[in-house]
Structure formats: C-alpha cells, structure tokens
Amino acid sequence: MSKKNIGTVIVDEDNSPNPEQFSFVLTKTEEEFQLQKGMYVVVPTEDGEVLASVSELYKTNRYFSSPSAVRAYQTSGKTLASIFPADRWEYIIAKAKPLGIITEIGIQRLLFPVSPGENVSIPDNNILIKFLGLEKDNGLNIGTIEQHDLTVKLNLTRFLQKHAAILAISGAGKSYTVSVLLEELLSRKAEQGRVAIVLFDVHGEYKGFGDDKSPFHKYVNVFPGGLVQFATSSMSARQFAIYEPQITTAQTRDLSKVLSQFYHEKVKQGDSYVISDIIKELENNEQMNPRSKEALIGWLYTLDRTRLFGSAENPDLKNILEPGKIIIFDLSDFTSIKLKQMMVNYILFRIFDMRKKNEVPPTTVILEESHQFCPEARIDQAISKSIIETIAREGRKFFISLVLVSQRPVKLSTTVLSQCNTHVIMRILNPYDLDYIGRSSEGIDRSTMNSITSLGVGEAIVVGNAVNHPIFVKVRKRKISTLETQTLEESAKSFDS
Amino acid sequence: MAVQHKVDKAIDEISKRIRTYNEHRKLFQDLFREVKHSLNPAEFPEAFDIQTSDNLFSLKVPKTNIDGLKIAGIDGGVIHRSLNYFDIALIRAVGVLFYHVKDSKPLVRYIPEEQPFPDILTSIEPLTHNEIESLISIWRMQKEIKCGITLLEEDLPDIIILDGSVLPNIDYRQISQSDFLVSQYRKLKAQYRRLYTLCQNNRTALCGVVKDSRSAILTNKLSALLPHLSKLPEFAKLVEIDYRPIIKQLRDTDLLYQVLDTNERTFEFLLSNFNDELDKDLPDFSIHCFYMKTAEFDTPLRVEFPLLFSTQHEHAQTISSLVNAVSKYNPEYGLPSVIIEADARARLQETDADILVDEIASKIGYTSFSLQKRRNRLPFK
Numbered sequence: 001m002s003k004k005n006i007g008t009v010i011v012d013e014d015n016s017p018n019p020e021q022f023s024f025v026l027t028k029t030e031e032e033f034q035l036q037k038g039m040y041v042v043v044p045t046e047d048g049e050v051l052a053s054v055s056e057l058y059k060t061n062r063y064f065s066s067p068s069a070v071r072a073y074q075t076s077g078k079t080l081a082s083i084f085p086a087d088r089w090e091y092i093i094a095k096a097k098p099l100g101i102i103t104e105i106g107i108q109r110l111l112f113p114v115s116p117g118e119n120v121s122i123p124d125n126n127i128l129i130k131f132l133g134l135e136k137d138n139g140l141n142i143g144t145i146e147q148h149d150l151t152v153k154l155n156l157t158r159f160l161q162k163h164a165a166i167l168a169i170s171g172a173g174k175s176y177t178v179s180v181l182l183e184e185l186l187s188r189k190a191e192q193g194r195v196a197i198v199l200f201d202v203h204g205e206y207k208g209f210g211d212d213k214s215p216f217h218k219y220v221n222v223f224p225g226g227l228v229q230f231a232t233s234s235m236s237a238r239q240f241a242i243y244e245p246q247i248t249t250a251q252t253r254d255l256s257k258v259l260s261q262f263y264h265e266k267v268k269q270g271d272s273y274v275i276s277d278i279i280k281e282l283e284n285n286e287q288m289n290p291r292s293k294e295a296l297i298g299w300l301y302t303l304d305r306t307r308l309f310g311s312a313e314n315p316d317l318k319n320i321l322e323p324g325k326i327i328i329f330d331l332s333d334f335t336s337i338k339l340k341q342m343m344v345n346y347i348l349f350r351i352f353d354m355r356k357k358n359e360v361p362p363t364t365v366i367l368e369e370s371h372q373f374c375p376e377a378r379i380d381q382a383i384s385k386s387i388i389e390t391i392a393r394e395g396r397k398f399f400i401s402l403v404l405v406s407q408r409p410v411k412l413s414t415t416v417l418s419q420c421n422t423h424v425i426m427r428i429l430n431p432y433d434l435d436y437i438g439r440s441s442e443g444i445d446r447s448t449m450n451s452i453t454s455l456g457v458g459e460a461i462v463v464g465n466a467v468n469h470p471i472f473v474k475v476r477k478r479k480i481s482t483l484e485t486q487t488l489e490e491s492a493k494s495f496d497s
Numbered sequence: 498m499a500v501q502h503k504v505d506k507a508i509d510e511i512s513k514r515i516r517t518y519n520e521h522r523k524l525f526q527d528l529f530r531e532v533k534h535s536l537n538p539a540e541f542p543e544a545f546d547i548q549t550s551d552n553l554f555s556l557k558v559p560k561t562n563i564d565g566l567k568i569a570g571i572d573g574g575v576i577h578r579s580l581n582y583f584d585i586a587l588i589r590a591v592g593v594l595f596y597h598v599k600d601s602k603p604l605v606r607y608i609p610e611e612q613p614f615p616d617i618l619t620s621i622e623p624l625t626h627n628e629i630e631s632l633i634s635i636w637r638m639q640k641e642i643k644c645g646i647t648l649l650e651e652d653l654p655d656i657i658i659l660d661g662s663v664l665p666n667i668d669y670r671q672i673s674q675s676d677f678l679v680s681q682y683r684k685l686k687a688q689y690r691r692l693y694t695l696c697q698n699n700r701t702a703l704c705g706v707v708k709d710s711r712s713a714i715l716t717n718k719l720s721a722l723l724p725h726l727s728k729l730p731e732f733a734k735l736v737e738i739d740y741r742p743i744i745k746q747l748r749d750t751d752l753l754y755q756v757l758d759t760n761e762r763t764f765e766f767l768l769s770n771f772n773d774e775l776d777k778d779l780p781d782f783s784i785h786c787f788y789m790k791t792a793e794f795d796t797p798l799r800v801e802f803p804l805l806f807s808t809q810h811e812h813a814q815t816i817s818s819l820v821n822a823v824s825k826y827n828p829e830y831g832l833p834s835v836i837i838e839a840d841a842r843a844r845l846q847e848t849d850a851d852i853l854v855d856e857i858a859s860k861i862g863y864t865s866f867s868l869q870k871r872r873n874r875l876p877f878k
Contacts, residue, residue: 062841069827076826083826083834085595085605089841 006033007094007120009043017113019098022052024120026092038451038472039147040131041096042123043114048103050114051123051131052096053469055447061090096120097447099469100131107131107468125150133158133468138192140184142177142424143460143475152462152473156193159422159466160364160401163392167409167437168426173458174405175205177424178366179478181403182209185364186216186326194324195401198351199366200344200373204332214480219324223315225331225339230346231313233262233272239349242383243342244299251296254288272311275304306339308346317350321360337372341383344373348387355398362399365391370404371411385413392419410436421465427455444470518743525743526755528735533756535731538764544725545718550809551764558760558789561818564599568823569648570835572660573641574615574843576850577633582621585857586633587850589615590640591842592648593835595823607842608648615845616640617853627671628678635672635681638665642688645703649695656702656819660836663705663801664771664784665689689771693782697805704816708832710799715749715763715788750796753788757797759828760821762789765813768801785809789817791824792831798824 005027012023022043026035037057042049063086064070073080080086098110107130128150129136139153168174178199188194199206208214210222237256241247247255258281262273279297282288288296303309320327329347331340344367354360367373367388374388391400392415404420406412410432423441428434438449444463448470452461463470486494536554538545573590592608618636620629645657665685672678696703723740726732744752753763764787771782783804788797802816823833 069830072827072829075828078826082602084838085603087602088605088611 004033004122005119006035006041006122009114009116009118009120010093011116012093012095016095017116019110019113021055021095021097022114023093023095026094030092035092035094036147038145040099040123040128040145041094041120042102042127043118043120045101045112045114045118048101049123049127050098050101050110051127052098054094055097056095057092059090059092061086063089097445102127102131122148131468132471133466140181141476142180142184142462143458143473145471146474152471154422154462154466156188156195160195160403161399162396162421162465163402163404163419164422164424164464164466165370165404165406165409165412165417165420166424166426167406167428167433168460169428169430170407171457172427172455173460173475174407174426175368176458176478177426177460177475178368178403178405179206179209179480180475182206182326182366183216183479186219186324188324190324194361195399196321196323196361196363197326197366198321198347198363199326199328200340200368201328201330201332202340202369202372204330205368206328207330208480209326209328216326216480219326221315221320221325221327223327223329225329225334225343227314228308228329228343228347229310229312229314230308231272232274232278232309232311233267234313234350235259235309235346239346240300240303242345242386244303245383247296247299248292250289251292251299254282254285254292255296258282258285274311275300275309279304306342308339308342313350317347318354318359321351321354321363323361338383341373344384345387348384348391352387352391352395352398352400355395355400362401364401364403366403366405368405369407370416371406371408374404374413374416375411376413377411389413389415392416409433409440414440422467423461423463425452425455425461425463426459427457428452518746521738522743522747523755524738525735525740526752528738529752530756532731532735535729536726538766541722541725545722547718548767549764551813553764555757555761555763556814558762558821559814559818561822563597563819563822565597566656566819567594567596567652567654568819568833568835569594569645569652569654569657570660570833570839571641571644571648571657572836572839572843573637573644574840574845575633575637576615576845576847577629578850578854579626579629580854584620584624584629584633585850585853586618586636587615587845587853588618588633588637588640589613589843589845590637590644591839592644593839593842594648594652594654595835595838605838606652608644608651612842615849622675622677624675624678628675631667631672632678632681635665635667635678635685639681639685639688642685642692645692646688646695649692649699649701653699654701656704656816657696658820658823658833658835659703659705660840661705661707663703663803664769690779690782693771693803693805696803700806702802702812702816702819703805704800704802704820706820706833706836707799707801709796710750710788711748712750712799713748714768716744716747716752719752720744749788750799753790753797757788757790759790759793760825762787762800762813762817762821763797765809771803785813787813787817789821790831791821793828795829795831798831 007024007026009017009022009024016022035054035057037054039054040051041054042051063080063084070080073083100107101110125148128148135153135155139155140159141151141153143152144150145152166174166177185195185197207222210217210220237252237259240255241252258278266273279300282293282297285293334340348365351360351363355363373382373384375382391402395401404416409417417440425437428437434449434452438444441463448461458475460473460475461470462473533554537552538547538549538554539552569592571590571592573588576587578585591613594606595603597603620632624632641659648654648657667682672682723736727736765785768784768786771784772779784801785804786799786801788799790797800816800820802812804812820833823835824831
C-alpha cells in the first residue's frame with residue numbers, strides 16, 4: 001500500500017477523536033497537497049487501517065482569531081497581514097468521518113477512536129475500490145471521484161438488479177448521466193454480461209443514439225410512439241379495465257367471457273381480433289344487461305379511438321429485445337399523458353410477462369420523467385403505476401430492472417422509490433424533494449444530504465446498493481456528440497428561418 | 498440580618514475609599530499632565546537624583562520609516578514542573594527577524610527555527626524553591642541571549658528587541674549560596690556581555706521592552722522632587738493637593754498612562770551599571786531606560802537599553818522611534834510586532850510538560866501522580 005502522509009490526528013474541542021469523528025491538521029502546504037472535502041484518508045491502528053472521509057475543512061490563524069484585535073490593527077491603516085507573518089500561522093484543520101476499519105477478516109465497523117498524533121495519509125486507489133465496493137474492470141464507468149482521480153465503475157448487478165433512480169432538478173445533468181449509462185451498457189461485450197435496454201424517451205432527447213454518426217447506432221432502434229400498436233388478442237379484460245378505469249367489475253366479467261370465447265375461436269386457430277370485433281360480439285350478446293352493455297361498448301369505442309389497439313403487436317417485443325441493444329420509444333409527439341401511460345403499461349406488462357417465461361433477455365427499463373408514470377397519487381390517475389410497482393417489487397427475481405429518472409422525487413410512488421436500491425442523486429434544491437430523498441435513501445447521512453444542494457452540474461452522489469458508502473462522482477464525458485441540445489437562441493433562430 | 502448589614506457597610510466603605518482615591522489620583526494625574534512640559538528633569542540634579550541627557554520630562558517620539566530595516570525580537574517560553582525527586586523545565590527561545598519591505602508584508606526569518614523543540618533541563622541539585630526559580634530564570638535568559646548572539650552572528654539587524662529587561666535581573670543574594678547557581682549566573686553574564694559587545698561592534702541597537710512594569714523608580718523620585726517645586730508658580734496647583742499618599746501608591750506606568758500622550762516618551766535616565774562584583778575588572782556598560790506610550794489605550798512600555806554607541810539622547814531617540822514604529826499598530830495593545838510573533842512561537846503548552854513527566858515516570862517505574870508533590874495531588878478540589 002503506497003502512503004502519502006498529509007496530516008496528523010489532533011485532539012479537538014468537540015471531544016474528538018471518537019469512533020464517529022476525528023480531526024487532523026494538514027501537515028503539507030497547500031502547494032504540496034490540496035485537501036478537499038469528500039476526500040478519503042486512512043489512519044493506522046493496531047487492528048488495521050481506518051478509512052474515513054473528510055466531512056469538513058476549515059482554516060485557522062491565530063492572528064485573525066480575535067475580531068476586536070483584527071479591527072484594532074486595521075485602524076493603523078495597515079492590514080494585519082502586512083504587519084505580521086500571518087500566513088505562517090495558517091493551518092488547515094479537517095474533520096473526518098470514519099467509515100470502517102480494514103482488518104484481516106474484512107471491513108468492519110469502527111468501535112474505538114483513532115489515536116491523536118497518528119499520521120493521516122491518502123489511501124491507495126485499490127484500497128478505495130475495495131472499500132467502496134467498486135469494480136476494477138467490468139463495471140459501468142459513470143465517472144470519477146475527482147479528488148482521488150479514481151474511476152467509478154459500478155457493478156452491473158449491484159447497480160441494476162435491485163433497480164436504480166436518478167434524481168435531480170432540471171438541468172443538473174440527469175439525461176447526460178442516462179446517456180453515459182447507456183454508453184456503458186451498450187459497450188459491454190457478451191462475456192461481460194449484457195442486458196436488453198428499453199428507454200421511454202418522453203422528450204425525444206435520445207434519438208441521437210440511433211443517428212448514423214453515433215458509434216452505437218448499430219445497437220439502437222428508435223421507435224416512434226405513433227407506430228406503437230398493442231396486440232388486442234394478447235390482452236386480458238383486466239387490462240382493458242386498467243386502460244379505461246370506468247369499466248366496472250361486472251362489465252369486466254362480461255368482457256372476459258367474450259375474450260375467452262375469442263381465444264378458443266380465433267387465437268387458438270392462429271387468428272387475431274381487434275376491438276371492433278369485440279364490440280360486434282358484444283352488440284350481438286343478448287344475455288348482457290343492455291345498459292351495462294351499451295356503456296361497455298362506449299368505453300371500448302373510446303379505447304379504439306386511441307389507435308393503439310391492433311391485430312398484431314408493433315414492434316414485436318419478443319424479437320426486438322436483444323442483449324446489448326436498446327429500443328428507444330420516442331414519446332415526444334404525444335401530448336396525452338394517458339396515451340403515454342397506456343403505452344408504458346402495455347410494453348412493461350409484456351416484457352415482464354415474457355421475462356417470466358424467459359422469452360426475452362434480462363432487460364433494463366429506463367423511464368424518463370418517471371413521476372408521470374408512477375406518481376404517488378391515486379392509481380386511477382396513472383395507468384402505468386401498477387405494472388411499474390409490480391416490476392419494482394418482483395422484477396429482481398426475473399432480472400428485469402428499472403432505472404427511474406425524475407426531477408420531482410416527492411411526486412414519485414413511495415413504493416417504487418423505496419424499491420430502487422441505488423440512488424444517483426444530482427443537484428436538488430426543493431426542500432420537499434430533499435426531505436423525501438433523505439427518508440427514502442438508505443445510507444445517506446445528514447452531511448451528505450447537506451451537500452446535495454451545492455452539487456454542480458454533472459456532479460452526483462451515488463448511494464445505496466451499488467456502493468458500500470455514499471460517493472461523490474463527477475459524471476464522465478459522454479462519447480457521443482449526437483445528443484447536442486439547443487440553446488434558446490439557437491432554437492429561436494431555427495424557428496425564424 | 499445583622500451580618501448582612503455589616504457586609505453591606507463594609508462594601509460601602511471600601512467602595513467609598515476607592516472612589517475617593519481614584520478621584521484624587523485622577524486629579525493629580527491631570528494636574529501633572531498640565532505641567533509635564535514645564536518640568537526639566539536635568540534642572541534638579543540633587544533633588545531628583547537622576548542622570549539624564551534630556552531636558553524635558555516628555556518628548557515626542559520621532560517618526561521613522563522602517564522600510565528596508567531589519568528588526569528583530571526575542572522571547573522565551575518556560576514550563577516548570579517541581580516534582581518530588583527532581584525539577585524539570587522545558588525551555589525554548591525564538592528570535593524573529595522582520596525585514597520590512599516597502600508596500601509588502603515583512604520577510605521573516607526565525608532563529609533557530611520557526612518552532613524549535615524545547616530544551617529539557619533537569620536539576621537534582623539540593624536547591625531551595627527560590628534557588629530553583631532563579632536557576633530556571635537563568636536558563637531561560639541564557640537561551641534567549643544565545644538566540645540574540647546567533648542572530649548577530651548570522652545577520653545584521655538594525656535593532657534587537659528583547660522581551661523583558663535588557664539586564665540579567667537575578668537577585669544575587671538568592672543564588673550566592675550555591676556554587677552551581679553562581680557558575681550558571683557567571684555564564685549568563687558572559688553571554689550578556691558578548692551580546693552587548695556584538696551589538697556595539699555591529700552598531701545594532703539593543704533594547705528590552707518591559708510590559709506591565711511594576712517599577713516605581715520615577716514616582717519615588719518625583720515624590721522626592723515635588724516639595725522642591727512648590728515655589729514655582731506653574732507647579733503650585735499640583736503641590737497644593739495632598740499628593741503624597743497618591744504618589745506613594747502609584748507605579749510608574751500607572752502615572753504615565755494618563756500623563757503621556759501616544760507616541761510620547763519620558764526622558765531617558767541611567768538605570769544601572771551592568772557590572773557588579775563578579776566582573777568589575779571588565780569594561781562597563783551603562784543601562785538606560787525610558788517609558789513610552791505606543792498605544793492610546795495601553796499602559797506605557799518601559800524600554801531599557803545599554804548605551805553602546807552614539808550619545809544618550811540620540812540613542813534613546815533612535816530606539817524609541819524604532820520600537821514605536823513597530824508597536825503603534827493597535828490602539829489597545831502597544832507591544833512590538835516582533836515580540837508578539839516571538840512570544841507566539843516560543844510559548845509552551847502545559848500539556849508538553851505533562852507528557853514529558855508521564856514519560857519519565859513510566860521509565861523510572863512511578864506513576865506520574867506519585868511524582869507530584871502532595872499539594873498538587875489533593876484527592877478533592
């Protein structure tokens with residue numbers, strides 16, 4: 001283990017060192033070493049090395065410690081710094097939070113304080129990789145821990161199997177981070193383990209991935225939302241009821257009878273049917289209550305007018321989902337949230353069903369603006385909420401994982417967010433969102449929470465299952481340049497011309 | 498109730514006495530302040546019994562530009578532990594040299610270094626408490642003077658300012674019973690002599706600044722002089738009041754705090770001769786002194802200097818102008834900047850001595866507690 005001594009543990013006024021905290025004075029000059037908040041340090045003990053993260057940094061200088069003296073000296077017309085060698089009295093004190101102790105039997109919780117006077121040094125990157133639970137080679141490279149120049153490679157399983165959430169205000173770099181994640185997933189070789197990817201692109205931001213200039217275009221299928229069609233014959237009466245919540249239980253039962261009849265008469269014979277066939281059959285049915293029948297037919301007409309229901313599924317999900325490839329559903333042309341929710345519901349329902357039967361590869365579903373699809377609000381206001389919650393709860397067993405992207409975490413379903421075991425948190429300012437994240441993110445402490453508002457664009461905190469401890473990451477530069485976004489001026493000029 | 502009444506009465510009486518004394522003192526100081534420029538200390542050689550080259554009681558300190566000057570300050574730090582079987586002292590001295598550069602912060606040099614490790618000195622000599630205190634003072638001064646000698650050997654400062662007296666102030670009667678102490682004192686005096694000589698040869702001014710001086714040399718002399726002034730009309734008001742009890746209790750700095758203006762000094766006067774019976778065959782150095790007010794809200798400094806070159810008056814003017822130039826930055830704290838820095842560098846922490854005592858105790862098989870004197874290890878506070 002290489003050592004770079006940078007400081008010495010001191011006895012501080014806050015009863016430290018203690019098992020939760022210790023302070024050290026930086027023994028290097030600022031020119032020799034730049035200590036930064038969030039940096040990791042190690043301190044030797046008899047049982048092993050204690051790894052800690054720098055949680056606070058402050059400078060002290062005896063010449064400037066008394067406000068009255070500073071003011072008094074300034075009255076001479078000279079600054080204190082010009083009278084005394086004040087710079088020689090400037091010290092940097094750091095407070096560090098021990099994360100654990102690296103012993104022969106592994107990483108353990110620290111139950112005793114480090115000793116005052118001990119050397120503080122910067123750990124070797126290999127130690128950090130092991131301690132933080134990162135990958136050396138096969139992981140998803142999402143960026144770096146800047147202070148250590150350490151590439152953050154997240155283990156695929158740890159990051160995705162138990163779902164992830166990317167949360168940030170608009171403009172903090174969510175989409176950028178998603179595209180970096182996509183690049184990593186699409187760059188994986190078969191021997192590394194590849195997943196099929198489904199992305200619901202609400203704003204049409206990711207179409208560039210399929211551009212000819214994109215190095216990934218061979219693995220990308222951009223599918224316009226307008227061409228999506230549900231295979232009516234593959235749907236149950238319950239699904240119709242989800243799409244049109246006003247269909248009553250009795251009507252669902254009647255519809256189910258018709259669908260069952262069609263299954264035997266048509267589907268088993270290799271035929272299919274559409275909503276108009278169902279309506280015709282219902283019209284001829286004299287056993288149903290006429291008023292209930294009329295209403296059901298009305299709801300079915302409404303669904304038929306969405307033009308989403310056809311005789312065959314488009315795209316054919318069973319064939320289009322391939323390992324190492326992505327299908328991007330471009331929903332940017334749709335203004336109706338209901339239609340978008342119906343599409344998300346249908347596609348996820350189908351993928352989940354096919355994964356149960358192992359008919360499609362393990363799949364990662366990325367859902368932009370996910371608060372629109374699984375809001376905390378009532379279920380009848382979000383058609384897709386139920387299937388997203390089901391996948392969040394049970395998807396892990398069938399290797400279908402969710403990556404939820406949202407700028408309003410407080411509006412996201414609690415059930416779904418709590419099932420996302422890894423959170424990539426970028427800049428968030430809304431106090432309600434922050435509070436909500438604090439309650440739903442496991443392993444996030446107060447000091448990390450306080451840092452969220454001060455994150456810069458492209459900076460993120462990764463917390464949860466993918467890492468052993470919360471880490472601050474500078475998201476790496478993406479490789480593709482086909483996702484250029486327009487400025488307001490550019491957009492205005494383009495419209496004018 | 499009766500007890501409470503007695504206490505209240507006693508407090509009232511004390512308060513009244515203090516108030517009366519303060520009013521009286523203030524009156525005396527104000528009157529003295531009014532006549533200070535009329536008093537020529539050289540005019541009454543017998544009555545005043547003071548040798549001075551200045552013919553005014555107070556003089557304006559000349560302004561000086563310190564750009565390009567090298568000003569040094571020396572201070573020492575001591576921590577002493579008196580244990581059952583031995584005495585231990587941690588001692589260090591730091592010299593600070595500021596090279597003042599125009600429109601910039603001073604370039605600084607430390608002698609021997611920025612934060613020198615203290616000397617650990619122990620004595621198992623059978624000495625009395627007073628002798629031990631004297632020994633430690635001697636050791637501290639030896640360290641400080643050695644620092645000054647090194648400064649002069651390695652650099653050419655324009656002035657060296659010592660923290661405290663410029664004399665080896667040891668009560669010879671207290672050390673004369675111990676040969677060991679006498680030898681240490683001789684060594685110290687030799688060092689002082691070398692420092693003075695080096696300063697003389699290099700034409701480096703040397704002085705010691707005493708903060709919070711308890712000396713009453715001036716007030717005592719004034720007390721003797723004032724009756725002789727009663728015939729002079731300008732002093733009439735001053736001598737009319739009952740000044741005797743006031744002046745008896747006043748120390749020099751108490752009086753001068755109200756009497757001197759900022760950037761003003763008293764006349765310089767001969768304080769003592771450096772020689773004593775131990776080195777009467779060696780060349781003599783006369784030590785002079787003045788008080789100077791460097792900060793409006795701080796008591797005057799007592800500045801002592803050996804007359805090494807130049808005339809008494811000129812030497813006092815040079816030293817006062819240099820010391821004032823580096824002391825006048827803070828209206829509430831008028832100590833030279835080099836002394837403030839040297840003090841901060843030399844100061845030792847009590848814990849440093851504790852650690853040392855613990856280490857020694859563990860090596861000799863005692864607990865550090867059992868080494869402490871009984872008065873320091875009371876089971877109850």
